[in-house]
Amino acid sequence: MPTVSMTVNGKAVSADVESRTLLVHYIRDHIGLTGTHVGCDTSQCGACVVHVNGKSVKSCSTLAVQAEGADVTTIEGLASGEELHPMQAAFKENHGLQCGFCTPGMVMSAVDLANNMKNLDEATIREQLDGNICRCTGYHNIVKSIKDGAERMGG
Amino acid sequence: MYGFDYHRPGSVADAASALGGADDGKYLAGGQTLLATMKQRLASPSDLVDLGGIADLKGITVSGGSVSIGATTTHAEVAASADVQGAIPALAAMAGDIGDRQVRNAGTIGGSLANNDPAADYPAAILALGATITTNKRQIAADDFIVGMFETALEEDEIITSVSFPAPTSAAYMKFKQPASRFALVGVFVAKTAGGVRVAVTGATSVAHRGPKLEAALNENFSASAVDGVQIPVDHMNVDIHAGAEYRANLVKVMAKRAVEACG
Ligand SMILES: Cc1cc2nc3c(=O)[nH]c(=O)nc-3n(C[C@H](O)[C@H](O)[C@H](O)COP(=O)(O)OP(=O)(O)OC[C@H]3O[C@@H](n4cnc5c(N)ncnc54)[C@H](O)[C@@H]3O)c2cc1C
Ligand code: FES
Ligand code: FES
Numbered sequence: 001m002p003t004v005s006m007t008v009n010g011k012a013v014s015a016d017v018e019s020r021t022l023l024v025h026y027i028r029d030h031i032g033l034t035g036t037h038v039g040c041d042t043s044q045c046g047a048c049v050v051h052v053n054g055k056s057v058k059s060c061s062t063l064a065v066q067a068e069g070a071d072v073t074t075i076e077g078l079a080s081g082e083e084l085h086p087m088q089a090a091f092k093e094n095h096g097l098q099c100g101f102c103t104p105g106m107v108m109s110a111v112d113l114a115n116n117m118k119n120l121d122e123a124t125i126r127e128q129l130d131g132n133i134c135r136c137t138g139y140h141n142i143v144k145s146i147k148d149g150a151e152r153m154g155g
Numbered sequence: 156m157y158g159f160d161y162h163r164p165g166s167v168a169d170a171a172s173a174l175g176g177a178d179d180g181k182y183l184a185g186g187q188t189l190l191a192t193m194k195q196r197l198a199s200p201s202d203l204v205d206l207g208g209i210a211d212l213k214g215i216t217v218s219g220g221s222v223s224i225g226a227t228t229t230h231a232e233v234a235a236s237a238d239v240q241g242a243i244p245a246l247a248a249m250a251g252d253i254g255d256r257q258v259r260n261a262g263t264i265g266g267s268l269a270n271n272d273p274a275a276d277y278p279a280a281i282l283a284l285g286a287t288i289t290t291n292k293r294q295i296a297a298d299d300f301i302v303g304m305f306e307t308a309l310e311e312d313e314i315i316t317s318v319s320f321p322a323p324t325s326a327a328y329m330k331f332k333q334p335a336s337r338f339a340l341v342g343v344f345v346a347k348t349a350g351g352v353r354v355a356v357t358g359a360t361s362v363a364h365r366g367p368k369l370e371a372a373l374n375e376n377f378s379a380s381a382v383d384g385v386q387i388p389v390d391h392m393n394v395d396i397h398a399g400a401e402y403r404a405n406l407v408k409v410m411a412k413r414a415v416e417a418c419g
Contacts, residue, residue: 018158022190041194044335049257056257061191062186063161063203065161066186109256130256130337
């Protein structure tokens with residue numbers, strides 16, 4: 001079994017896994033970070049979104065071995081101690097979640113969006129969010145949260 | 156997904172020999188199609204040869220009026236490239252409208268073309284723009300590369316290394332999305348080139364193809380109204396729960412008109 005090493009949330013990690021192990025299972029089952037969710041396993045829902053070398057990807061559609069040596073950020077890596085990341089705070093204050101299942105992926109996609117596009121308007125947010133599905137909120141407050149979060153992040 | 160041996164070569168030559176040495180190996184690029192196929196056990200390669208570690212396959216260069224894109228360049232990189240936006244804005248816009256943000260961050264031009272999905276966008280782009288596919292063995296003109304449904308001129312172990320697009324005078328791609336998958340229900344790419352108007356259609360039939368009747372009409376009169384007189388045959392249109400044959404045939408005309416208008 002290959003030994004797969006990477007940096008997750010700033011910490012060097014390593015595990016012996018099968019080649020077919022998906023990145024999401026590496027993160028959840030081998031590293032023990034269960035904030036990243038599996039909703040569909042077919043790259044439709046976006047619950048599994050993490051950042052690999054600063055870019056948002058679906059960790060259910062990436063092999064752990066493909067991320068060898070990479071710098072990975074999961075939802076657990078956003079807050080600094082007790083202080084929420086501005087995007088997490090915006091989701092909390094704008095009621096951007098109900099059951100919370102989609103939320104880790106939504107927030108990770110939103111941070112990637114805010115990092116890469118400035119002056120986000122509602123139409124752009126809705127369009128750029130089409131890889132993330134939410135079964136609860138009807139999206140309205142998610143879009144509001146992302147707009148607010150992006151502004152707090154300086155966009 | 157069944158198990159497999161994983162290889163991450165650093166050069167094209169090593170990739171080809173890794174595949175040659177495998178029982179039933181496959182190349183892996185972004186994995187956005189291949190991993191899903193393996194999860195469904197529609198494919199069970201003995202070996203995966205990851206092209207992601209080969210520096211020579213990445214990047215975009217412009218020279219002598221054409222844009223060359225390395226095979227493992229992602230859709231997001233093509234969309235964001237100032238070079239592509241400058242030389243062929245329609246191509247950058249097309250890449251920026253593939254799938255969703257996360258698919259664009261992983262999926263590659265080489266993977267998309269090797270896969271040749273009947274509803275994919277890049278096959279239409281290479282046909283309309285008259286691109287040339289470079290592999291580790293030869294150069295293949297777009298018209299010869301696209302062979303049939305999920306079928307290309309590539310041999311088993313052949314690796315796409317780059318794709319070169321001559322810049323057109325103007326071009327536009329219009330896609331009517333299947334809203335759940337974001338693939339094209341019908342997409343039409345129109346390009347005005349030095350050699351005349353080229354039109355390519357994707358999503359409508361079993362494989363992306365040129366539209367000779369649309370090209371003839373537009374070569375005579377490059378206007379949306381010229382499209383009105385063209386008969387789009389209904390017989391070979393795809394029929395599924397999303398759209399019937401007549402609807403798809405009509406969409407070909409509607410998308411073609413919008414693309415012509417956008418060309419200016
Ligand atoms: C949710 C979702 C939405 C999508 N929407 C769209 C869309 O709107 N439009 C669209 O066009 N596509 C869409 N796609 C497909 C996407 O564009 C994929 O990126 C593409 O089909 C495959 O590229 P890849 O790099 O992931 O290749 P992989 O999945 O890694 O490989 C695909 C095939 O190509 C072969 N291959 C890869 N690279 C090479 C190479 N350099 N030389 C030879 N063979 C090679 C592999 O062996 C494999 O058989 C979507 C995918 C998903 C998951
Ligand atoms: S679990 Fe990855 S996209 Fe749904
Ligand atoms: S909050 Fe329940 S799925 Fe989005």
